[in-house]
Amino acid sequence: MSSLTAAGPAKAKGQGVKRSDLLPYLGSKLAAALVSFMVTLVIGFVIFSLMPADPVRTLTRGRPTSEAQLVQVRLQLGLDDPIWQRFLTFVGNTLKGELGYSWQFQQSVSSLVLDRLGPTLLLMGTAAAVSIALGLWLGIRSGWRHGSLFDRIASSSSLMLWSVPTFWLGMILLIAFSVGLGPIPSLLPAGGMSDPSLPQEGWAHIVDVAKHLVLPCLTMVLVVFAQYVTVMRSSIIDEMGSPYLLTARAKGLTDDAVRRRHAVPNALLPSVTMIFMHLGILVSGAITVESVYSWPGLGYLTYEALRIPDLPLLQGTFIVFSASVIIMNLLADVVYRFLDPRVRAQ
């Protein structure tokens, strides 16, 4: 969130920043992240606790219940307490890691979330690594020679891929590579994370999971990397006119060395910030991709919660997703400080 605004004052102070400023800097960032998290909780509380008309009705939908039972449930859920008290209970429970009780799984939301965290981290991590590497590389190449054939192909294909709905691309890839289309045989598994008929441990399991990972990961990479190409390309173009590049060329460095040693490190700074700021895109990608491929992660859990709709579970995934994005933004602020020599101590 505040990575860009944070860079402002720090830059304004320029070379005068000292190492001893690190702690107050971290402190203020941490405080801002905590405030963001509290705001997320407020929004979550408003959406899930205040907006639904009558949670008890939804809960007991389709079941014959007497008036006395309804009153009992209301009492159990604390629905008749004043709003501020309900909010404090909600915040207290969330901080303790108690995210409520899922209606459809009859299990606590936190345990469900913990179960599904691993697969999501695996998918998002792999997809992020591949798409950042690919996006930055393409962005550097096409920005450095902007207007060239390579640039035009890279830019227009990333524009095309950006315009495609993630879940649609996922289904098309499923048909092409998993179901098999015409001459293409079925190459990869269609969904899930592993084949239940195979042993769930050892080398065979790793290969099996990797096979299941290919298509979801490919789908996410194809949709996400375009963003990184655009960001990296334009920040390279921004650096192109800088005098220090002229100096580097005047020293007789090769074009390649000028690009790699001088232009890229500087152009990377804004890109790193943007990448962290756009992590929400990865989260959205995870939800749709996991839904299409039944990948047993948090995104698929959200999809399962939606179909009921299972509000406590939905609330849990909302809080976890938001918290992870806030943490990543905090991380971006810290990383930025270490990356940018203008912010770092001399």
Place this chain on the structure above:
Amino acid sequence: MTAATDAPAGLDVPRHHAFSRFCRAFAKRPAGLAGLGLLVAFGVLALAAPLFIGDDQLNVIKVDGPQLSPPVDGYPLGTDQAGRSVLLLVIWGARESLSIGLIATALTVVLGSAVGLLAGHYQGWIGKILMHVTDWFIALPSLPLAISLSAVLGQGAASITIAIAVTSWTATARLVRAQTLSVEARPFIERAKVLGAGNTQIMIRHVLPNVMPLILVSSTLTVASAILSEATLTFLGLGDPTSVTWGSMLQAAFLGGAVTAGAWWYLMPPGIAILIVVLGFTLVGRAVEHVLNPRMVGR
């Protein structure tokens, strides 16, 4: 005292001149023209759809085509599980998909511009609070928020529209605030203040007309992402189950097993339609941006 006569030096040409100059500059951008052409084609098709598509071609009970059939005579793009023509469904779907996209954009732009204008004009505590709120919303991942909102509001086009607006107004707000700050620093605002213009008059009569072009550019790009969001939310099951949109076609295809059946003819058309419309809006938006912003030349 109209806004036009208050405009700073250099902009004192009559408005329609500026507009025709803009059109000429836009006409020199082939990508923008292509995008505009695609959009006009889709718009006309969507508006004219009721002329050649009737209830008996869309109602699952009344149709008599082959079920989930690949393209054959009379059904150039094949049929869905109920035997409806995919071609007609895609054309019909354009109506709702486009209108949700446009309405959501209008809401987004109004909300974002209002927050941006207020935050830029009242630079005291009001502006600070508004910008903090904007930052908080930017930090929230948009899809989980949109999903949560529309799940609570219930299925339907209205809740999807609201969810899209609530999750996408922040970009417009930031843009409008930055532009408002730069407009308010110009001398003609000071002149208006000296002449006794109130806060509302300055914002509406003087700042807004100058910020408007920028708002329009950003809104073309907003439509693109709103249409994508609409498709995504509908696909996840948050749309009105009875209406035909590109997102709901893909949802029906997915839940109905079109993927396992290898029914590519059912999946391709709605996705390509989304791709074309989103691409069209993006191309037009970028072309307008290039024309209005000379710094972008050569990009």
